[in-house]
Amino acid sequence: MSRPRILASVEAGVRLLRVAAAAAAVLLCLSVHLGRAAPLGAEVAEFPGFEGNLPSKHYAGYITVGHEQQKRHLYYYLAISERNPSLDPVVIWINGGPACSGFSAFLHSIGPFKMEGSQVHINDGPRVTLNPYSWTKMASLILVDSPAGVGYSYADTEDDYTTNDTSRVVDLYDFLSKWFAEYSEFLSNPFYIAGCSYSGVIVPVLAQEILKRNEESGGMKINFKGYSLCNPAIDVDIENNAHVPYAFRMGLISDELFQSLVATCNGKYWNNSNPSCQGNMEQFYMQIKGINMEHILCPPCRYKMGITNEFVEYDSGQMFERLSKTSKHGLECHDQELALEKLFDTDLGREKLHAKKVEVSGSWKRCPKRVLYTRDILTLIEYHLNITSKGYRVFVYSGDHSLLVPFTATMEWLKKLNYNEIEKWHPWFVENQIAGYSIRYENNILFATIKGAGHVPSDYLPLEVFVAYQRWIDGAASL
Numbered sequence: 001m002s003r004p005r006i007l008a009s010v011e012a013g014v015r016l017l018r019v020a021a022a023a024a025a026v027l028l029c030l031s032v033h034l035g036r037a038a039p040l041g042a043e044v045a046e047f048p049g050f051e052g053n054l055p056s057k058h059y060a061g062y063i064t065v066g067h068e069q070q071k072r073h074l075y076y077y078l079a080i081s082e083r084n085p086s087l088d089p090v091v092i093w094i095n096g097g098p099a100c101s102g103f104s105a106f107l108h109s110i111g112p113f114k115m116e117g118s119q120v121h122i123n124d125g126p127r128v129t130l131n132p133y134s135w136t137k138m139a140s141l142i143l144v145d146s147p148a149g150v151g152y153s154y155a156d157t158e159d160d161y162t163t164n165d166t167s168r169v170v171d172l173y174d175f176l177s178k179w180f181a182e183y184s185e186f187l188s189n190p191f192y193i194a195g196c197s198y199s200g201v202i203v204p205v206l207a208q209e210i211l212k213r214n215e216e217s218g219g220m221k222i223n224f225k226g227y228s229l230c231n232p233a234i235d236v237d238i239e240n241n242a243h244v245p246y247a248f249r250m251g252l253i254s255d256e257l258f259q260s261l262v263a264t265c266n267g268k269y270w271n272n273s274n275p276s277c278q279g280n281m282e283q284f285y286m287q288i289k290g291i292n293m294e295h296i297l298c299p300p301c302r303y304k305m306g307i308t309n310e311f312v313e314y315d316s317g318q319m320f321e322r323l324s325k326t327s328k329h330g331l332e333c334h335d336q337e338l339a340l341e342k343l344f345d346t347d348l349g350r351e352k353l354h355a356k357k358v359e360v361s362g363s364w365k366r367c368p369k370r371v372l373y374t375r376d377i378l379t380l381i382e383y384h385l386n387i388t389s390k391g392y393r394v395f396v397y398s399g400d401h402s403l404l405v406p407f408t409a410t411m412e413w414l415k416k417l418n419y420n421e422i423e424k425w426h427p428w429f430v431e432n433q434i435a436g437y438s439i440r441y442e443n444n445i446l447f448a449t450i451k452g453a454g455h456v457p458s459d460y461l462p463l464e465v466f467v468a469y470q471r472w473i474d475g476a477a478s479l
Contacts, residue, residue: 039182047113048349049128055112056080056136060354065174072160074175075145075152075355079112079136089190089225089473091135092142096197098375100367101151102143103344109458110135115339126339133466138473140186146172149371154361164376165201173209177220192473193227196456197405200232201375204383211387226393228469231405231455234413235379240270242409244284249408250296253287293404295454340366381416388417388443395446395472399453399460400436407449419443428479435464438479446472448479
């Protein structure tokens with residue numbers, strides 16, 4: 001072999017060795033990163049109803065909050081990013097309800113798993129498969145069952161099952177500070193909070209609490225970057241007053257009724273004492289009777305099980321419970337509750353997920369009636385102003401077919417922030433198709449509609465939500 005060929009061969013071998021060494025170093029870093037990523041015994045080896053290897057490292061356990069006299073044990077589940085866990089953001093999902101388990105989001109919208117069809121009547125129980133649109137493909141995802149009494153979380157005293165927004169935020173910050181103490185390798189990762197629906201009441205308050213604690217000297221510094229919300233509850237008056245104009249805009253009520261409502265209610269459709277307005281509102285409720293509040297184009301009963309058609313105002317956070325009182329099948333009239341209970345409320349499911357026995361935590365319920373919850377924060381606009389004025393990133397998106405919290409209500413409170421529109425209303429695209437419409441405001445606020453989606457947009461159009469969220473969390477200012 002000639003000298004040039006020998007040199008070329010040697011150089012190629014050196015390059016291969018360097019590449020191999022670099023790859024080994026990366027793997028070593030990741031293994032070290034993940035090896036310290038949990039308390040002893042927290043790693044989850046199997047997920048109920050799922051066959052095969054987990055797509056990434058998963059961990060689960062409890063964080064105790066409160067004080068010695070009243071301890072509350074909040075259950076969490078962590079799914080590590082499938083992309084680059086040492087650099088990818090950490091996202092905590094705060095479930096709505098206001099008191100419902102985060103596992104519903106993990107199995108119906110953003111998590112690594114999804115339910116495989118309707119399985120509640122099969123003797124073998126529900127089956128779970130991988131979700132191709134899981135947010136774990138771009139971030140490490142934490143769910144927490146909050147408040148105590150939800151899902152696998154529990155309290156030492158019955159009094160702690162009576163709670164409100166303010167107490168819940170205190171517990172959530174306590175949870176996060178202790179969680180990051182146990183998973184300290186994630187402290188340098190960008191940290192985001194996410195939620196839908198009633199979480200709109202909790203997320204900005206928790207964000208402000210994090211920022212306040214970060215400013216305290218000597219305390220833990222969480223690398224908070226921003227938050228996202230979908231169809232969020234923000235302001236009681238705005239939410240409830242939005243139903244009438246949205247219903248008219250979507251062709252659900254007549255021109256004559258709408259004009260009469262405008263004349264007699266003077267823009268205040270909710271909690272109006274004017275008898276003429278009240279009479280017109282009764283007609284309004286009659287004309288939307290039978291409409292699915294979560295998605296106006298979907299039948300109220302997807303699985304022919306029957307449902308109440310009663311209109312419930314979104315004013316106290318109790319709409320889920322109030323709707324389900326007249327129907328044993330619950331709000332959306334499907335078998336979600338039964339399927340989830342068959343999956344999680346078993347000895348084997350608890351063992352796999354490191355949850356306490358039923359004698360300790362009680363029966364697994366997605367939205368348990370033992371939690372008595374009061375909404376004590378009625379408007380969140382000041383919280384949004386405080387956070388966004390400091391430049392933290394915010395992404396708000398809405399399914400444009402939700403009557404429960406219409407996208408028009410979201411646009412209304414965004415206007416109250418009085419920020420300039422950097423990009424006015426315009427379409428955004430997925431695979432060359434219009435996926436919705438978007439507005440970009442100053443101070444890092446991005447708003448988007450998900451065209452054709454309902455109240456929890458990822459339940460209806462998971463691809464579009466996945467694409468939008470990935471673009472945003474990876475740093476894009478626009479969709």
